[in-house]
Amino acid sequence: MGATISQAAGVLKLTAPGKINLALRVVGPRPDGYHELVSVVTAVTLVDELSVSARSAPGIELISDVPGFDVGEANLIVRAAGALARRATIEPRLTIRLEKRIPVGGGMGGGSTDAACILQALNRWWELGWSTEALASLAAELGSDVPMFLYGDAAVLRGRGERVEPIEWRWPGWFLLLAPDFGVSTARVYQAWSASPTRSERDPLAVIGASDAAAGVLRGLLFNDLQEPACRVESRLRALLGEIHRTAGVDALVSGSGSTCFALFDERDAAEHAAAELAKGGGLRSWVVRAVGAESQGRGVCYGNHRG
Ligand code: C5P
Numbered sequence: 661m662g663a664t665i666s667q668a669a670g671v672l673k674l675t676a677p678g679k680i681n682l683a684l685r686v687v688g689p690r691p692d693g694y695h696e697l698v699s700v701v702t703a704v705t706l707v708d709e710l711s712v713s714a715r716s717a718p719g720i721e722l723i724s725d726v727p728g729f730d731v732g733e734a735n736l737i738v739r740a741a742g743a744l745a746r747r748a749t750i751e752p753r754l755t756i757r758l759e760k761r762i763p764v765g766g767g768m769g770g771g772s773t774d775a776a777c778i779l780q781a782l783n784r785w786w787e788l789g790w791s792t793e794a795l796a797s798l799a800a801e802l803g804s805d806v807p808m809f810l811y812g813d814a815a816v817l818r819g820r821g822e823r824v825e826p827i828e829w830r831w832p833g834w835f836l837l838l839a840p841d842f843g844v845s846t847a848r849v850y851q852a853w854s855a856s857p858t859r860s861e862r863d864p865l866a867v868i869g870a871s872d873a874a875a876g877v878l879r880g881l882l883f884n885d886l887q888e889p890a891c892r893v894e895s896r897l898r899a900l901l902g903e904i905h906r907t908a909g910v911d912a913l914v915s916g917s918g919s920t921c922f923a924l925f926d927e928r929d930a931a932e933h934a935a936a937e938l939a940k941g942g943g944l945r946s947w948v949v950r951a952v953g954a955e956s957q958g959r960g961v962c963y964g965n966h967r968g
């Protein structure tokens with residue numbers, strides 16, 4: 661999903677974009693413990709930066725710039741690299757560096773985009789020649805949100821999120837992303853949904869045809885069935901949505917299972933003004949970003965056979 665990969669002096673440099681869910685309908689629980697959903701997502705221009713280089717000792721070494729960040733075997737990047745190496749019967753000797761920008765535990769797919777980006781990068785590094793479909797099947801084993809990042813800049817997701825239908829979505833407006841200093845557990849939010857299901861009657865696909873709409877019109881088409889359960893799991897999230905409404909005068913939406921919230925603006929200046937007002941309250945990180953599809957028009961950013 662808009663990942664970029666470039667190579668210089670034996671180092672692969674990667675950028676991995678986060679996503680926001682524009683519409684998310686939970687259809688219902690599945691026998692395998694997951695939930696069936698239909699969601700429209702777009703990659704946004706808030707990216708993690710990664711690099712891959714060789715090291716002489718065997719193994720996968722992950723170095724991150726986030727204090728306390730788990731860089732061990734449970735990390736999705738390490739698991740992705742390890743799983744691909746095993747399938748390809750390669751002994752990995754890698755150092756992966758991560759500069760984390762996407763909020764951790766924020767509902768923006770930060771861990772998933774890093775993992776997908778590493779799969780694409782190592783497919784090239786080891787000259788495996790795997791198709792996008794083959795990478796996506798491995799990606800789905802790593803997490804429901806990983807496959808979407810192997811495809812285009814926006815997509816309709818189905819199943820537990822692993823069935824990806826790429827779409828074009830080039831809304832030219834601006835998103836204000838707001839990340840509080842707490843995360844929300846995805847598993848707990850889905851549990852809360854099951855305990856008291858919220859189902860929007862709206863069509864999640866309506867947003868696809870509205871990529872040239874004004875922010876106010878587009879906002880009316882967005883919804884997230886996980887927002888209410890996420891607010892029940894974490895009451896500070898409900899308080900944050902109220903604060904955004906009072907301070908910025910807009911109705912923000914939770915991305916995925918939270919805790920990142922986003923609001924829509926037609927003009928960049930208005931988004932930055934709202935960010936500055938909200939920053940006065942403290943405890944929030946914010947970014948003004950766009951849909952990757954709007955930014956990459958005519959730019960040819962995609963590496964590899966993204967559209968399968
Ligand atoms: O697939 P992933 O490991 O990212 O999912 C984390 C947790 O979120 C799952 O263990 C499950 O409890 C919940 N989940 C779900 N339905 C989905 C995706 C995730 O119930 N479609």
